[in-house]
Amino acid sequence: MSATTAALDDARIARMSPLISPALLRHEFPVTPEVADVVSRGRAEVVDILDGRDDRLLVIVGPCSIHDPDAALEYASRLAAVSARLSGDIRVVMRTYFEKPRTTVGWKGLINDPDLSGGFDVNRGLRLARQLLLDVSALGLPVGCEFLDPITPQFIADIVSWGSIGARTAASQTHRQLCSGLSMPIGIKNSTSGDVGDAVDGIRAAAASHVFMGINLDGIAALVTTTGNPDVHLMLRGGASGPNYSAAHVSDALASLSKADLPRRLMIDASHGNSGKDHNRQPGVVRDIAARLAAGERGIAGVMMESFLVAGRQDLGGSSMVRGQSVTDACIDWSTTSSLLEELAAAVRARR
Ligand SMILES: O=C[C@H](O)[C@H](O)COP(=O)(O)O
Ligand SMILES: C=C(OP(=O)(O)O)C(=O)O
Numbered sequence: 001m002s003a004t005t006a007a008l009d010d011a012r013i014a015r016m017s018p019l020i021s022p023a024l025l026r027h028e029f030p031v032t033p034e035v036a037d038v039v040s041r042g043r044a045e046v047v048d049i050l051d052g053r054d055d056r057l058l059v060i061v062g063p064c065s066i067h068d069p070d071a072a073l074e075y076a077s078r079l080a081a082v083s084a085r086l087s088g089d090i091r092v093v094m095r096t097y098f099e100k101p102r103t104t105v106g107w108k109g110l111i112n113d114p115d116l117s118g119g120f121d122v123n124r125g126l127r128l129a130r131q132l133l134l135d136v137s138a139l140g141l142p143v144g145c146e147f148l149d150p151i152t153p154q155f156i157a158d159i160v161s162w163g164s165i166g167a168r169t170a171a172s173q174t175h176r177q178l179c180s181g182l183s184m185p186i187g188i189k190n191s192t193s194g195d196v197g198d199a200v201d202g203i204r205a206a207a208a209s210h211v212f213m214g215i216n217l218d219g220i221a222a223l224v225t226t227t228g229n230p231d232v233h234l235m236l237r238g239g240a241s242g243p244n245y246s247a248a249h250v251s252d253a254l255a256s257l258s259k260a261d262l263p264r265r266l267m268i269d270a271s272h273g274n275s276g277k278d279h280n281r282q283p284g285v286v287r288d289i290a291a292r293l294a295a296g297e298r299g300i301a302g303v304m305m306e307s308f309l310v311a312g313r314q315d316l317g318g319s320s321m322v323r324g325q326s327v328t329d330a331c332i333d334w335s336t337t338s339s340l341l342e343e344l345a346a347a348v349r350a351r352r
Contacts (some may be wrong), residue, residue, distance in 0.1 A: 020123045021219035022154035029130040031158055035137040042142025042161030045091050046185045047231050050265050050301050054091070057293065057348050058267065058302030060144050060162060060187075061337060062095030064313075064329040066110050069132045071324045072096070075309055075334070080139040082338050089345035093162050094141050095306070098129045099148035100328055101168045107316055107327065111152065116316050116327070126155050133159040147186075150178050151215050160184055167191055167237055167272070171198040179206035181226030187235040187267050187302075194239025194273065196253050200260050206232040234266040235304065238273025245274050245285055247292060254299045267302035271329060279311060279330035286340045294350035303344060306330075307337040 031039070048054035061079065066072045076094055083092035100109040107113055114125035133156055136143050142161035147153055148169065157163075163182055167189040169175040179186045179202070186206065188199040209228045216222040236244045236253055244253070245268045254264045268274065268289055275281035282305055289303055309324025311333035325331075332340070 018123075019219065020126060021217070022215070023217040023219075025126055025130055025155050026158070026217070029127070029134055031134070032138070035134055035159065038137045038140055038142055039159055039161050042091075042093060043184045046093065046142075046162050049091055050185060050231060050233055051263070052265070052298075055348070055352065056088070057090045057300075057344055058093065058162075059090045059341065059344060060093050060095055060164075060267070060302065060304040061307050061341070062144075063097070063308040064095075064271075064306045064326045064331055065097050065100050065107075066129075066132065067107075067116060067316075067327045068323065069110075069128055069135075071309060072132060073135055075307075075324065076136040076139055076141055078334060078338075080141045082341050083141055086341060086345040089348040090341065092141065092341070093144045094136055095145070095304070096133060096136060096143040097145050098125070098156075099146055099152060101146070101148055101166045103168075109148075111149075130156055130159070147175070147178060147182070150174050153178065153182060154215055154217060154219075157182060157184070162187070164189065164235065165202065167239070170202050173205070174212075176202050176205035177210040177212045177226070179232055180208060180210045180228050181224060182229060185231035185233065186229060187233050187304075189235045189237045189269065189272075190239060190244065190253075192239050192273070194241035194244055196234065196236070196244075196256055199234050200256050200262065203232045203234060203257075203262055204260055233263075233301070235269050236266060236274070237269035237271075237304075238275075240273070243274045243276075243285070245270070245289060247297075250297075250299055264299060265301045266299065267304060268300055269304040271304065271306040277329055279306065279313075279332050282306070282332050283336060283340060287343065290340075290343050290347035293344070293347040296351055298351075305332065305337065305340065307332045307334070309334050311336070 111125035144162035146164040188202045190196040214224040270285035308331040313326040313330040
């Protein structure tokens with residue numbers, strides 16, 4: 001290659017490194033028959049709740065991000081016990097988020113940087129993520145995560161029962177196409193502005209069939225043709241214009257769905273814009289929703305909470321990290337979480 005043509009390519013690529021293939025990762029961390037059963041039953045139960053065939057409430061709950069698999073597994077074992085006890089009233093799915101969309105820059109999650117150090121050992125991150133998904137599922141708890149990088153699902157999606165497209169990617173064609181081929185129900189968040197229009201458009205786009213470029217399980221470039229995902233739903237997470245979990249906001253959002261000929265169902269995220277990122281406000285949001293459920297509200301199919309062992313958040317890189325405390329958004333603690341789960345289950349019983 002002459003000097004002139006060489007300068008046309010990779011001018012801003014510092015390096016390319018080998019990445020494990022999805023097939024090899026799946027071979028190293030195979031799904032057991034027991035885990036397969038948890039994943040498929042989790043998916044089916046979520047769809048039944050969304051479609052109104054199951055009158056329970058879907059509750060997606062867990063840390064804002066996974067940074068310490070051991071602490072996450074301790075959280076999962078506590079959650080599995082409460083989930084089993086309340087399983088007649090709520091379907092608990094653990095938030096097991098490995099990919100973080102950042103407003104500007106910051107730690108992008110365990111897959112991208114598992115050592116929390118800027119080492120970006122993605123191969124290790126993928127192995128840790130897949131092992132944790134298997135471990136949590138083995139407790140009988142289905143898992144949910146946000147899909148951000150469009151090739152991540154090939155590495156882990158076979159162990160995921162519920163997925164999310166975040167507020168920052170709700171309008172992205174790439175993510176809508178991805179949703180159209182994913183095997184599980186997916187919640188699309190309203191935009192960070194608070195506007196629900198992009199998410200409603202996203203649900204319609206994801207329901208359609210698409211053809212796009214991706215990778216196969218061997219990590220080779222592939223043309224992917226999807227059939228469309230009918231289980232994509234709206235998530236109200238509040239935004240720059242304030243919270244949007246009130247009865248009036250829910251009614252407006254359901255009307256927007258009807259207008260677009262989409263099923264009248266949605267979930268509410270009690271964190272993020274609905275609590276102004278203040279974890280102390282999440283219980284108030286959840287209790288407000290619980291009261292409305294108990295009074296007969298049927299448009300709200302699910303609730304999301306950000307919760308970990310210890311309340312609040314901490315910055316990465318401090319000299320002593322607190323075990324079980326979030327390194328991204330602030331979370332409610334375990335005892336608050338278990339009380340709120342009990343209250344949501346009681347609200348579902350009252351609604352019956
Ligand atoms: O859920 C986590 C955060 O809200 C999201 O990743 C954005 O975080 P940031 O605004 O701190 O970058
Ligand atoms: C990033 C998240 O939320 P949002 O897209 O609503 O900001 C999240 O749920 O982790």
